[in-house]
Amino acid sequence: MTFDVKIKKWHAVASWTWNAGDDVCGICRMPFDGCPPDGKYPGDDSPVVWGVCTHAFHLQCINRWLQSQAEQKCPFCRRQWEFKQAAVGGEDSD
Amino acid sequence: MAAAAAAWARLQQVSTAQLGSGGSGGALLAEAVDSATAQGLASLVPAQLLGAASAALQARLAQLRGMLAAIDEGLAASVGDEANEGDGGEEQGGLRAEVEASLVEVLRELCAAVESAAELLSQLCERILRAQPVLAPADRAVLLSAGHRFHRQAAAAVAGAQGGRDWAGLLYRYYWHKLRELSRAAEAQQEGGLDGMAADGELGGHGPAMPPGWARPLQDVAALMRRLGLEALSEEAYAAVVCRHLRERLVNHAARSFDQRMLDPALRYAASTPVTFLRLVLPEGRASEAALEHWGQRLSYYVYETVGSLRIGDMFDIVVDYPDSLPAIEDIRDCLQNTNLHRKFVAVFRKALQDRLLHPGAATSDIIQQYVSAIKALAHIDPAGAMLGAVGGPIRAYLRQRRDTIRCVVTMLTADEEDAAAASLHAELGNAEAAPQDCDSDFEGAEADAAALREAERWEPDPVDADPSRASSAAQAGDVISKLVGIYGSKELFISEYRSMLADRLLAKCDYDCDRELRTLELLKVRFGEGNLHNAEVMLKDLADSKRINTNVKSVPNTATPLRRRRGLVDIHGLSATILSQLFWPQLPTEEFNLPPEVSAMLSTYGAKYRSLKAPRKLQWKPNLGSVQLELTIGEQTLEFNVSPFHASVLMHFHTRPEWPAAELAERMGVPPDMLRRKVVFWINQGVLSESRAPGHALPVYRRNEQLQTGPAVGGEQQEGMELEEGGADQEHQEMAAYEPFVMGMLTNFDALPLDRVHNMLKMFVSDPPYDKSLDQLGAYMARLVAQEKLSLEGGQYRKRG
Ligand SMILES: [Zn+2]
Ligand SMILES: [Zn+2]
Numbered sequence: 071m072t073f074d075v076k077i078k079k080w081h082a083v084a085s086w087t088w089n090a091g092d093d094v095c096g097i098c099r100m101p102f103d104g105c106p107p108d109g110k111y112p113g114d115d116s117p118v119v120w121g122v123c124t125h126a127f128h129l130q131c132i133n134r135w136l137q138s139q140a141e142q143k144c145p146f147c148r149r150q151w152e153f154k155q156a157a158v159g160g161e162d163s164d
Numbered sequence: 165m166a167a168a169a170a171a172w173a174r175l176q177q178v179s180t181a182q183l184g185s186g187g188s189g190g191a192l193l194a195e196a197v198d199s200a201t202a203q204g205l206a207s208l209v210p211a212q213l214l215g216a217a218s219a220a221l222q223a224r225l226a227q228l229r230g231m232l233a234a235i236d237e238g239l240a241a242s243v244g245d246e247a248n249e250g251d252g253g254e255e256q257g258g259l260r261a262e263v264e265a266s267l268v269e270v271l272r273e274l275c276a277a278v279e280s281a282a283e284l285l286s287q288l289c290e291r292i293l294r295a296q297p298v299l300a301p302a303d304r305a306v307l308l309s310a311g312h313r314f315h316r317q318a319a320a321a322v323a324g325a326q327g328g329r330d331w332a333g334l335l336y337r338y339y340w341h342k343l344r345e346l347s348r349a350a351e352a353q354q355e356g357g358l359d360g361m362a363a364d365g366e367l368g369g370h371g372p373a374m375p376p377g378w379a380r381p382l383q384d385v386a387a388l389m390r391r392l393g394l395e396a397l398s399e400e401a402y403a404a405v406v407c408r409h410l411r412e413r414l415v416n417h418a419a420r421s422f423d424q425r426m427l428d429p430a431l432r433y434a435a436s437t438p439v440t441f442l443r444l445v446l447p448e449g450r451a452s453e454a455a456l457e458h459w460g461q462r463l464s465y466y467v468y469e470t471v472g473s474l475r476i477g478d479m480f481d482i483v484v485d486y487p488d489s490l491p492a493i494e495d496i497r498d499c500l501q502n503t504n505l506h507r508k509f510v511a512v513f514r515k516a517l518q519d520r521l522l523h524p525g526a527a528t529s530d531i532i533q534q535y536v537s538a539i540k541a542l543a544h545i546d547p548a549g550a551m552l553g554a555v556g557g558p559i560r561a562y563l564r565q566r567r568d569t570i571r572c573v574v575t576m577l578t579a580d581e582e583d584a585a586a587a588s589l590h591a592e593l594g595n596a597e598a599a600p601q602d603c604d605s606d607f608e609g610a611e612a613d614a615a616a617l618r619e620a621e622r623w624e625p626d627p628v629d630a631d632p633s634r635a636s637s638a639a640q641a642g643d644v645i646s647k648l649v650g651i652y653g654s655k656e657l658f659i660s661e662y663r664s665m666l667a668d669r670l671l672a673k674c675d676y677d678c679d680r681e682l683r684t685l686e687l688l689k690v691r692f693g694e695g696n697l698h699n700a701e702v703m704l705k706d707l708a709d710s711k712r713i714n715t716n717v718k719s720v721p722n723t724a725t726p727l728r729r730r731r732g733l734v735d736i737h738g739l740s741a742t743i744l745s746q747l748f749w750p751q752l753p754t755e756e757f758n759l760p761p762e763v764s765a766m767l768s769t770y771g772a773k774y775r776s777l778k779a780p781r782k783l784q785w786k787p788n789l790g791s792v793q794l795e796l797t798i799g800e801q802t803l804e805f806n807v808s809p810f811h812a813s814v815l816m817h818f819h820t821r822p823e824w825p826a827a828e829l830a831e832r833m834g835v836p837p838d839m840l841r842r843k844v845v846f847w848i849n850q851g852v853l854s855e856s857r858a859p860g861h862a863l864p865v866y867r868r869n870e871q872l873q874t875g876p877a878v879g880g881e882q883q884e885g886m887e888l889e890e891g892g893a894d895q896e897h898q899e900m901a902a903y904e905p906f907v908m909g910m911l912t913n914f915d916a917l918p919l920d921r922v923h924n925m926l927k928m929f930v931s932d933p934p935y936d937k938s939l940d941q942l943g944a945y946m947a948r949l950v951a952q953e954k955l956s957l958e959g960g961q962y963r964k965r966g
Binding site: 072073074075076077078079080081082083084085086087088089090101103104110111112113114118120 | 671674698702705709738739740741742743744745746747748749763766767770771774778780781782783784785786787789790791792793794795796797798799800804809812815816818819822868870
């Protein structure tokens with residue numbers, strides 16, 4: 071009479087994404103989920119950041135851009151660049 | 165004129181009588197010569213004398229013919245047949261003393277006849293010369309050379325007149341006897357533990373102790389042949405005997421084991437008994453030493469050629485046994501350096517490879533393994549690599565045609581240590597000393613192979629002072645891998661295949677342990693350059709990161725700040741995950757379906773915790789990938805399974821509900837019914853579920869079994885790469901099912917076949933997957949096909965059922 075299924079271990083597979091909408095970084099034209107030209111590994115080592123203007127770039131890319139410019143402006147919309155505070159996880163569901 | 169005619173007639177009469185009687189009573193003849201000379205006939209005398217002496221010798225030979233025939237018969241009777249020499253000869257009687265004695269006697273008589281006639285001739289001619297100081301130069305020359313000319317004529321006469329028998333044959337048999345006696349004595353002495361030489365013995369310190377008087381007749385025969393001017397005949401005979409003896413010894417004694425040198429003992433042997441023998445048949449004195457030295461070189465060369473040919477014939481098996489067969493390989497190397505056998509080597513080895521390896525019955529991995537061993541073996545023989553190009557060409561050409569070659573190479577390079585063959589290849593990868601970024605030059609096509617063959621035709625041995633072992637290990641270590649990778653002509657193809665295999669392997673892991681894959685990657689990076697393997701590097705880093713993140717995610721309590729307000733958080737201690745940087749992985753198979761709610765809840769809890777750590781990053785699940793370890797209790801039995809998420813999900817639905825109409829379950833899982841059935845079949849085959857079809861319904865109803873069923877399974881469907889902890893016999897049958905189309909095809913073509921024919925044909929023709937079953941396994945499977953009424957069995961013959 072017994073028919074009992076017990077899951078002892080479930081090993082799942084997922085991929086991560088920066089969830090950054092546009093597929094490629096506007097500065098280096100590389101995918102956000104890849105790495106910028108001088109980055110070796112994606113993810114933690116190639117973070118993606120947003121400006122308050124909502125445009126996103128690789129951190130390395132926007133830093134290099136800002137350093138090369140007299141004025142701190144978004145390369146896309148020319149508005150004053152200001153880092154947007156990272157969204158706190160767990161709020162928005164997937 | 166009358167006086168002259170009378171003198172000439174007198175000379176004719178006396179010369180025939182005197183020379184015919186063996187040359188005694190020269191006085192009468194001298195007188196006749198004198199009177200002929202006095203009549204001015206001096207220039208005609210030598211021809212008359214020569215003719216008379218030759219006629220006399222012919223008559224003597226005719227008398228001896230019978231004796232020679234008897235001697236030859238006596239020798240032949242004990243020599244035995246060439247064909248069954250090895251053992252048959254042992255039983256034959258030895259050389260009879262009286263036969264040997266009469267041979268010496270006949271030769272001595274011939275010699276005496278020839279020499280005394282020649283002596284008489286010379287004396288008479290000198291006499292004429294003294295009597296006729298003034299003669300035409302031509303006539304003087306004729307007179308001076310008469311004795312010599314007679315010797316030559318006599319030699320020709322003796323050589324050409326042996327009553328239909330061949331001197332060569334007779335001498336060959338005689339010498340063969342003597343050499344055999346010598347070699348047996350040497351062997352007996354060696355077995356008796358005595359050391360080679362008997363200093364004061366019959367042979368005066370050269371060779372084994374022989375009975376007193378043994379050597380004399382042999383020396384006499386050789387010397388008499390020389391005196392008869394038949395040295396060439398004699399030498400031809402003993403040379404043939406010595407070579408045959410050496411060859412037989414090498415063939416019989418070289419047990420052909422590959423783990424022992426054959427060459428050095430052979431060279432040592434060639435310098436012992438054969439040289440002892442030659443010392444007896446060669447003329448004595450100072451010339452003898454020079455001749456012996458020359459013979460020593462000749463015999464060495466013969467040994468190199470013979471050993472080389474024997475070894476070359478075994479080259480295929482030698483390569484199979486590599487590296488245990490290193491001594492045999494060194495034999496070949498030395499033989500090739502001292503002979504001209506390299507072309508034969510290439511031809512014979514190529515043919516052996518063609519016949520024994522490059523056929524549909526050989527597994528790709530075996531071909532690759534043999535190729536790798538051949539590369540290494542040839543490196544010892546020919547460090548320059550010219551022959552490898554020629555020999556390896558057909559292997560590469562053949563491997564290029566096989567679709568699974570790259571996959572096999574990659575598997576072997578990256579396989580687990582347990583597989584010995586693969587391990588050796590993996591070790592080879594670590595040998596890469598040279599930084600072979602330029603391994604593109606190894607990407608050869610058919611044209612390069614043809615060039616290599618031409619190159620090998622011009623092959624020359626390396627100078628002996630070059631240390632071949634050193635040169636080879638350095639050059640070849642790098643080579644093996646490039647040559648393998650080069651089979652297909654592109655490293656991009658190789659790397660992409662490597663990536664897809666790496667993906668398979670990494671995704672099959674639940675423990676994140678990839679030390680071995682990391683080591684392989686490091687080695688491949690050295691070989692192909694980091695840039696080409698960046699993707700693979702990220703993939704492996706993903707595994708390491710996943711392990712860390714998995715621990716971190718699980719340590720986030722459900723009550724942590726960002727999660728507190730979230731509902732539906734569940735316990736996730738049974739869940740682990742591999743998290744990919746998707747852009748760096750090859751295209752992975754996707755299969756959308758709905759996971760059971762309890763699993764979905766776990767995944768979303770896991771995802772939320774990940775997000776709490778890594779925001780703004782988030783996870784996208786791939787429900788069809790991964791693996792599930794589950795425990796099924798059915799009736800009184802508890803079974804463990806390791807299955808795909810889809811299979812696990814299917815089964816979980818039966819945990820709460822005993823039966824599902826196919827349509828309903830398919831809808832619940834979000835897949836078409838036929839796809840569902842492909843998965844359900846696995847559980848039906850395991851005896852866990854069953855299906856039934858109500859009349860008028862297109863789709864079946866699936867039902868869980870109350871007890872594990874062991875009855876006949878549903879045919880056709882193969883399980884999808886699942887590892888089973890139970891049901892070995894079933895699995896075996898399912899493996900055999902891959903060969904069913906071949907079996908059916910054969911029985912269509914051949915009408916009826918016995919089991920062993922089917923077995924052999926499968927071995928010969930089926931390579932994908934390679935047929936590696938035993939006759940018993942095949943028999944069991946065929947019995948099953950008979951039980952399923954697909955085949956019939958009558959009188960040991962299988963037939964297809966109509
Ligand atoms: Zn960028
Ligand atoms: Zn902007």
